[in-house]
Amino acid sequence: MRHIGLAALVSVLLATSLVAQNNRSAVSIAGSDAAACTVPDPCRTFAVALSKTNNDGEVVALTSGGYGPFIVDRPATIVAAPGIYAAIVATIDAVHVNAGAGSKVVIRGLYLYGAMGGQRGIAVLDPVDEVDVEHCVISGFQEGIDDTQTLRISDTTLRFCIIGIRVTNPMNAARATMNRVELRDYGTGILAAANAIVTVRDSVASRGSAVGFDAFGGVLNIENCLVVNNVIGVRADQSGTVRVSNTMATDNTQTGFTNFSSTFISWGNNKVRGNAAETSGTITVVSQD
Amino acid sequence: MRRIGLGVLVSFFIATSIIAQNNRTAVSISGSDAAACTVPDPCRTFAVALSKTNANGEVVALTSGGYGPFIIDRAATIVAAPGIYAALVATSGADAIHVNAGAAARVVIRGLHLYGLGTGNAGISVTESSGEVNVENCVIDGFLGFGGAVGYGIIASLNVRVSDTTIRHCGGGIKIENVSPTFVRATINRVEVKDIAPNHGIWAGTNANVTVRDSVVSNCSSGSGFVANSGQLNIENSLATDNSQFGVDAENNGTVRVSNTMATHNGTGFGNFATFISWGNNKVQGNSTNTSGTITLVSQD
Numbered sequence: 001m002r003h004i005g006l007a008a009l010v011s012v013l014l015a016t017s018l019v020a021q022n023n024r025s026a027v028s029i030a031g032s033d034a035a036a037c038t039v040p041d042p043c044r045t046f047a048v049a050l051s052k053t054n055n056d057g058e059v060v061a062l063t064s065g066g067y068g069p070f071i072v073d074r075p076a077t078i079v080a081a082p083g084i085y086a087a088i089v090a091t092i093d094a095v096h097v098n099a100g101a102g103s104k105v106v107i108r109g110l111y112l113y114g115a116m117g118g119q120r121g122i123a124v125l126d127p128v129d130e131v132d133v134e135h136c137v138i139s140g141f142q143e144g145i146d147d148t149q150t151l152r153i154s155d156t157t158l159r160f161c162i163i164g165i166r167v168t169n170p171m172n173a174a175r176a177t178m179n180r181v182e183l184r185d186y187g188t189g190i191l192a193a194a195n196a197i198v199t200v201r202d203s204v205a206s207r208g209s210a211v212g213f214d215a216f217g218g219v220l221n222i223e224n225c226l227v228v229n230n231v232i233g234v235r236a237d238q239s240g241t242v243r244v245s246n247t248m249a250t251d252n253t254q255t256g257f258t259n260f261s262s263t264f265i266s267w268g269n270n271k272v273r274g275n276a277a278e279t280s281g282t283i284t285v286v287s288q289d
Numbered sequence: 290m291r292r293i294g295l296g297v298l299v300s301f302f303i304a305t306s307i308i309a310q311n312n313r314t315a316v317s318i319s320g321s322d323a324a325a326c327t328v329p330d331p332c333r334t335f336a337v338a339l340s341k342t343n344a345n346g347e348v349v350a351l352t353s354g355g356y357g358p359f360i361i362d363r364a365a366t367i368v369a370a371p372g373i374y375a376a377l378v379a380t381s382g383a384d385a386i387h388v389n390a391g392a393a394a395r396v397v398i399r400g401l402h403l404y405g406l407g408t409g410n411a412g413i414s415v416t417e418s419s420g421e422v423n424v425e426n427c428v429i430d431g432f433l434g435f436g437g438a439v440g441y442g443i444i445a446s447l448n449v450r451v452s453d454t455t456i457r458h459c460g461g462g463i464k465i466e467n468v469s470p471t472f473v474r475a476t477i478n479r480v481e482v483k484d485i486a487p488n489h490g491i492w493a494g495t496n497a498n499v500t501v502r503d504s505v506v507s508n509c510s511s512g513s514g515f516v517a518n519s520g521q522l523n524i525e526n527s528l529a530t531d532n533s534q535f536g537v538d539a540e541n542n543g544t545v546r547v548s549n550t551m552a553t554h555n556g557t558g559f560g561n562f563a564t565f566i567s568w569g570n571n572k573v574q575g576n577s578t579n580t581s582g583t584i585t586l587v588s589q590d
Contacts (some may be wrong), residue, residue, distance in 0.1 A: 023378055023406065024355055039318055039354040056406050056431060060374055062353050077430065081353040082400070083372020104458050104484060106430070130484045130508065132457060150531075152483050152507060154455075175531055175554070177507045179481065197554055197575075199530045201505070221575060223528065223551045245551065245572045267572050289559065289573040289580060 023057045025049040027086075029065035046070040046078060046088070056104070061086035072097045072105050080109035087111040090118035094141070101127040108134040114141035115160070124149050144186075151176040159184040164205070168193035168218065178203055183212075189230070192218030192240065200225060205233075212252070215240030215262070222247050227256075233275065236262035243267075245288075250274040257283055312346045314338040316375075318354035335359040335367060335377070345395070350375035360387045361396050364420075369400035376402040379409035382435035388447075389417040399425040405432035405440060405459070412456070415445035424451045432459045439488050445473060452478040459485055462506065465520065466494025477501040485509040490532065493520030493543065500525075507531045514555065517543030517563070524550050535560040536576065547571055557581050 027049045031042035043049040047070040049059045058077045064085040080086035088094045094112035112121040121138035124131045124147040133153045138144040144158035148169040158164040164183040167176045178200040183189040189205035189212045192198040196218030204226045205212035212227035217238040225247045227233035233249035233256045236242040241263040248271040249256035256272035259281030268285040272278045320331035326341040336359035338348045347366045353374040369375035379385040385403040403412040412429035415422045434440030442456035446467040462482035467473040482490040490506030493499040497520030505528045506514035514529030515537045524547040529536030536552030539545040540562040551572040552558035558573035561582030569586045573579045
């Protein structure tokens with residue numbers, strides 16, 4: 001009888017430890033994935049730390065180093081402590097979000113590298129309520145960020161990607177807001193394809209082998225930006241819509257602004273000079289309100 | 290007689306140590322609340338460290354970790370050392386930081402990450418007593434409220450200045466209002482407010498004079514981005530997008546003044562049921578309805 005009682009107690013303790021989760025998990029370069037993943041007892045990888053984190057909890061990188069690619073399978077904040085260099089090298093996706101419909105995910109302060117052939121820096125391709133990308137550096141992927149859902153990006157640098165940020169959805173609206181984003185050395189900087197509704201402000205797209213800001217079937221609102229050293233600075237194509245304000249397009253090798261049988265609206269306050277051709281197609285000027 | 294003298298001396302030293310306070314206190318993940326709360330001997334929680342801090346002193350987080358919700362009961366600066374992740378999780382229905390510092394007290398909250406886990410009341414509540422509260426470089430997340438009450442990122446009936454701060458996943462973003470006949474003033478610079486429900490992004494209520502610049506409000510999924518409801522709301526160089534009701538709204542005798550701002554993909558871009566002034570340099574397109582009500586244009590000076 002006492003043995004049965006003891007066995008039951010051990011089972012309860014084991015079960016408790018199996019479901020034990022943290023509101024705040026942590027990783028450290030000196031941590032171990034066998035640890036509790038708490039701040040005093042951190043794990044080694046984001047993937048394991050996240051698996052021990054409650055919904056809506058945090059995973060914090062405490063020391064500088066590499067923490068491995070991972071799937072965000074629940075609502076959570078993945079964050080590097082300010083001043084900490086938390087890097088991920090990916091062969092496929094660095095961060096793949098599959099957190100479930102209604103989930104809110106934050107990715108903040110991470111350095112994502114795909115120079116070894118990575119597909120996507122951040123993949124937001126499965127149902128989710130909103131993904132916030134803040135203070136990240138994303139470099140060397142086929143797509144820096146690939147989004148079919150709702151995305152807010154701020155204070156982030158994307159470089160050496162074939163497509164910097166792609167937003168599209170085959171069925172429903174895919175929405176994105178971008179604030180203070182730098183895109184450098186890409187094929188296309190921001191691609192708003194079918195069903196995309198994208199607004200970008202205070203951002204720069206420089207050195208593209210194709211287009212800086214491309215409304216290729218989607219809607220792209222641009223405020224207070226710079227497009228420079230692309231083939232085409234800003235383009236509306238495939239029935240896409242561009243609305244652009246207070247933006248400079250210069251030193252693009254084909255055109256600054258191009259409307260290819262689509263919709264291109266300007267508030268008449270843009271600066272388009274120094275391109276091979278300044279504009280192509282109809283630019284519709286509307287008055288400010 | 291000598292024993293009495295010794296007793297008095299011991300009492301004096303004990304009393305002195307009890308009231309001993311620091312101009313600079315510190316917290317660390319390896320600290321103890323029984324410590325002196327100094328940099329070489331840090332405490333474990335903000336609440337205890339603050340209790341050992343002189344008025345107008347500092348409390349500094351030295352290492353990354355969680356330091357618990359607290360009440361600011363005096364003029365003080367609460368700051369994470371640059372490079373340090375100092376987080377607080379509020380308990381259900383409570384505030385992460387509640388300011389009750391005394392009239393005229395100057396308070397600074399800088400570099401903190403505040404989490405409400407969906408049930409917190411407010412990230413920062415400035416509703417009791419303070420002179421001026423400065424919120425700088427903070428992240429405020431998940432204050433949806435508890436028991437039917439709506440939670441806010443920041444709620445203030447006294448003066449606040451907010452800069453370089455992100456507020457997300459809250460019931461309302463920033464609510465400024467003072468229902469007594471006292472004006473409350475707020476300045477908001479480089480602030481991002483996103484994914485808010487059911488209330489609004491930035492709200493200027495009764496007796497509020499609020500000025501916002503270089504800021505973004507997105508995805509108020511059942512409310513509006515910027516609202517002047519009885520109060521005054523000046524908006525410069527900002528963006529309102531993906532908000533369900535209005536991008537910018539003046540109602541209930543409120544006044545909006547808006548310049549160099551984009552409103553796009555909202556229910557209505559600019560809506561006026563009160564006083565709505567534009568300098569004629571705003572970009573309002575791509576909303577279900579771009580403008581409703583009278584937008585009064587004034588010339589720039």
